[in-house]
Amino acid sequence: MAYWLFKSETSTWSWDQQVAKGDAGEEWDGVRNYQARNFMREMKIGDQGFFYHSQKDREIVGLVEVIAEAHPDSTTEDERWDCVDIKAVKPLKTPVHLDDIKAEERLAEMVLVKNSRLSVQPVTAQEWKLVCKMGGL
DNA sequence: GCCAACGTTGGC
């Protein structure tokens, strides 16, 4: 099983909105970046992900799970763009802020630190465990 | 609100 990180601006699509969708989940649509799309194409049902709020909050707030593999993005006619569906699993007990991640040297190689602009990113198993621990899970 | 970093587009 693989681990990922999904990034969203609070004003566009927030963790609360994701939670409100329940087990039905929602498309992770609107991605218009090839790298991010390619990662979504690699995702399998059951893969786990972090939900990160960019811009204002800048923190990982919860865990999500992939519930549908890549399919055409319903928000565009452009067939280049695919997306997966994800559902909220549970929130972190304490959100892990970008500052906390940057302060942890074992997380210095996270894509979130290295390439902050990429909206869908892979996370290693080691990073996953550590961030979960930092988040109180 | 600014600006650096990055990705995409399009002219040549």
Added chain:
DNA sequence: GCCAACGTTGGC
């Protein structure tokens, strides 16, 4: 196929 111009993202 190169590269300048432009647009967008996201940390600060």
